[in-house]
Structures are given as C-alpha cells and as structure tokens.
Amino acid sequence: MSFLEINKVLSNKVRIDILHWLKKPEKNFPPQVNVPDFKDGVCVCHIQDKTGLSQSTISHYLTMMHKVNLLIATRHGKWTYYKRNENEILNYINSLKNEL
Amino acid sequence: MSFLEINKVLSNKVRIDILHWLKKPEKNFPPQVNVPDFKDGVCVCHIQDKTGLSQSTISHYLTMMHKVNLLIATRHGKWTYYKRNENEILNYINSLKNEL
DNA sequence: ACAAAAAATCGAGATTTATCGATGTATTTA
DNA sequence: TAAATACATCGATAAATCTCGATTTTTTGT
Numbered sequence: 001m002s003f004l005e006i007n008k009v010l011s012n013k014v015r016i017d018i019l020h021w022l023k024k025p026e027k028n029f030p031p032q033v034n035v036p037d038f039k040d041g042v043c044v045c046h047i048q049d050k051t052g053l054s055q056s057t058i059s060h061y062l063t064m065m066h067k068v069n070l071l072i073a074t075r076h077g078k079w080t081y082y083k084r085n086e087n088e089i090l091n092y093i094n095s096l097k098n099e100l
Numbered sequence: 101m102s103f104l105e106i107n108k109v110l111s112n113k114v115r116i117d118i119l120h121w122l123k124k125p126e127k128n129f130p131p132q133v134n135v136p137d138f139k140d141g142v143c144v145c146h147i148q149d150k151t152g153l154s155q156s157t158i159s160h161y162l163t164m165m166h167k168v169n170l171l172i173a174t175r176h177g178k179w180t181y182y183k184r185n186e187n188e189i190l191n192y193i194n195s196l197k198n199e200l
Numbered sequence: 201a202c203a204a205a206a207a208a209t210c211g212a213g214a215t216t217t218a219t220c221g222a223t224g225t226a227t228t229t230a
Numbered sequence: 231t232a233a234a235t236a237c238a239t240c241g242a243t244a245a246a247t248c249t250c251g252a253t254t255t256t257t258t259g260t
Binding site: 112156 | 220
C-alpha cells in the first residue's frame with residue numbers, strides 16, 4: 001500500500017479518532033453483546049454512535065481504512081467488527097522515516 | 101503545531117516530493133548561484149522549475165509548509181531559501197506513535 | 201419464504217483543496 | 231529613481247473530499 005494513500009486516509013480527524021479509540025476498545029466503547037470480547041474489534045454501529053455521523057459515512061470511512069489495510073474486518077453474523085492492523089500501522093510509521 | 105494540521109499538509113504528493121528533494125539538495129537541484137552552498141536550502145524558483153507547477157502554487161505550498169514549521173525560510177536579497185526543519189519532522193514522526 | 205437488522209453502496213449537494221493568472225511588495229541593478 | 235527580478239498574496243475556477251438520505255445486499259429469526 002502506498003504511503004501517500006494511507007496518508008490521505010489519515011488526514012481526517014474522525015478517522016484518526018476512530019483509529020485512536022480502537023487502541024482501547026473496552027475503554028471507549030460499550031461492552032460487547034453478541035460476541036464475548038473485543039478480540040475482533042468493535043462493530044460499525046458502536047463506532048457510528050460515538051462519532052455522531054451517519055451510518056453511511058462511517059461505513060464508508062471504515063471501508064476506506066480497511067482498503068488501505070489500517071483496519072482488519074471480521075464478520076460475525078449481521079455485524080462487521082473492525083480492529084486495528086497493528087503491523088500495518090507500525091509499517092506506516094516506520095516508512096515515514098524514509099518518505100519524509 | 102497540531103498533528104492533524106501537519107498531516108493535512110503532508111497529504112499531497114507534490115509537497116511530499118518537495119520535502120523529500122530537500123533531503124539532498126545537491127542531488128536534486130542545480131548548483132547555487134547567489135549563495136555559496138545549500139546551507140539555507142533551495143530557492144523558490146528552483147523548486148518551482150522542478151515541479152512544473154505555477155509560481156503562485158509553489159509559493160503557496162512552501163508558505164503552508166513553513167507555517168506548520170516543516171520548513172525553515174531564509175531570505176537572501178531577492179531570494180527566499182527553504183530548507184527542512186529536521187527537528188520538527190522528527191517530532192512529527194515520533195508523535196505518530198501516540199496519535200495513531 | 202418473509203420481515204427485520206446491520207452494513208455496504210449509490211447519487212447528490214456542500215465544503216475544502218488545488219491550481220492558475222493577475223496584482224502587490226521587497227530588493228537589486230541600471 | 232526607474233526597471234527588472236523574485237516572491238507573496240488575491241480572486242476565481244476546477245477537482246476532490248465530506249456527508250447525507252435512499253437503496254441494495256447480507257444475514258438472521260419467525
């Protein structure tokens with residue numbers, strides 16, 4: 001994934017917030033209902049609630065973050081759970097040292 | 101300077117290119133004429149030549165990079181020289197580890 | 201098989217960013 | 231002091247991004 005593509009995804013406050021919140025799901029989101037823990041992350045509706053933006057906007061944001069590999073998506077039944085892709089995030093930070 | 105402000109400045113290919121080129125001015129730009137070396141960086145016109153964009157656009161880009169402290173500007177007579185602010189760039193990269 | 205729930209996709213209007221040419225401001229040189 | 235040069239700023243248009251509501255798709259209960 002190209003550095004600049006990821007950079008553009010990250011140049012938005014809400015998307016940065018989401019990435020940040022997902023660092024500590026248990027602290028930033030209500031307890032899980034349909035799955036036992038936060039192993040696969042947080043479902044779209046909880047993220048949407050927290051941002052206050054529309055469902056379509058948040059779904060779009062999460063999809064684009066997923067497309068550049070910043071997030072890992074897992075479907076459980078009706079729900080899609082998103083969690084951070086720590087490897088890719090680290091790669092990105094490390095790549096900055098060369099790219100900038 | 102806020103993380104997101106810098107991030108937005110960096111979410112543009114030309115501006116990233118400029119930052120990158122200024123890492124090795126002697127490699128990426130013609131030799132200096134009005135100053136003895138690249139100590140203070142590269143003048144606006146050489147950067148403009150290299151990008152092929154208009155003078156006003158490049159001046160605008162350099163100004164915004166300067167405003168968020170990524171570049172240091174030095175005036176010598178008619179010319180303005182821009183160079184990287186290595187401290188601020190490092191700060192930014194380090195801040196990412198907390199922000200992301 | 202059907203209705204409901206969650207998420208994804210589509211289409212459109214509003215906002216922001218990119219980019220230009222024209223003009224203004226310093227500084228130098230004739 | 232006038233003309234020229236380098237850069238900054240202004241105003242405007244084009245392109246991209248943000249964001250929404252509506253629709254479609256996927257999956258589950260009934």
